[in-house]
Amino acid sequence: MSNLTEGILIAFFLGGGLLLILSTYIFGVYRNKSHNNFIMFNTLLMSYDWIFYIIFNIWIFTADLGHVDLDYMNSIPFLTILLTTCLMVFFHSILTFIILLREINNNEQFRAWFQEHKVFCLFIAFCSLSNFNVLHVLNCKFNSMDIFDAKLSFTVEKKIIHASAVSIIVGDVPRVSNLLIIHFLYAPASAFNHLYAISIICTFLSGLVFIIGFFYRIYESLIRDYEKPTAQEFTAQELTAQELIAQELTAQKLTAQELTAQELIVSKKSKKQFSEA
Structure with a gap:
């Protein structure tokens, strides 16, 4: 793949995707400024990053494997990516399952909402495997739509914040570190650098999500005002x-x-x- 083609791919996926996400955020602010539209912006960005991270994992395990000398040094990026991904997915899946199951059992309003929006809730649960903060979108009330009004309890809101802080250490830091190492040390000299654009896009998105998520979690923990629980639990x-x-x-x-x-x-x-x- 030529450098020009890689540049076009990077500009298209990064520029087009970020423009679409930003447009959605502006639309939400225009419709209702009182709702937490930044949660929607952050969720779309994290979901976009998760899609490219999946593509990156598929690529790194399949691209030109027959030409890669799988000695000890060359196997390091494969093993670290595999270990980091498995640990992150396992940690987030357990927490997501526990929190959603608790809400279904103890929160009648959430249970009624879940019965109407099972597919959407399962999709958000899948996206939360990459970043636990995605669960906030269930209760962001974007555009006053019922699908974004799950009425999460106050207790669960706090648990999501605490778990998200832990996931920085468990998932975000190792993932971004591995991507940077692979991007700058392995990808340029490896036999699979003909898809170098994927490495650039994935590294940029993961770094952007990490920076925004880090400061947003600080904001959540120290400043953000929470709604009073709408359902007795x-x-x-x-x-x-x-x-x-x-x-x-x-x-x-x-x-x-x-x-x-x-x-x-x-x-x-x-x-x-x-x-x-």
């Missing part, structure tokens, strides 16, 4: 405790009413006796 024990408290309050009210009734009867009897006397 009680476990079985909490429900039992609430029911017991309600029963006690009801019993106290009944006791107070009974005492008041007895006092009235006694008072009437006293007045009657006094009048007869």
Whole structure:
């Protein structure tokens, strides 16, 4: 592949993709400034990066493997990419499964939303394998559309933030580091550099997502105001405790009413006796 062709591919996929993502963000701001439109921008960017990361992994394991001397040094990028990807996907898949299952079991409003938008929710769960922050898009209320109004509970919102902070160390840092090493050390001198454009696009997108995500996570942890939970989320024990408290309050009210009734009867009897006397 010639340098001109690679340059055209890089400009088309990077420029066109980023322009489309930015246009979506501007559209959301134009329709409703009060909604968190930056979540949509960040989610589209992370999803775009995830698509190219998958393409990059397929490419690095298939491109001209017959011409690559798989000695110890040449196998390092393959092994590191494989290990990093497996660790990142495993970590994010476990957390995504736990969080979504918890919401389905404990949040009635989310359960009702999930029944209507299963396919979309599963797609977002797939995108979260690359970056856990993608789950925020379920509740971003983009363009006042019901599909972006999953009504995540306050507890889950906080858990997503905490898990995203951990995923920086588990997924983002190793992935970007590996891409930089492969891009600058291995790709130029390797036998599969005829698809060098993929390496440039993937490295640029991953670096951009990492920088934006890092500062956005700081913003989330320190500044962002959270909505009050729209749905009551009680476990079985909490429900039992609430029911017991309600029963006690009801019993106290009944006791107070009974005492008041007895006092009235006694008072009437006293007045009657006094009048007869």
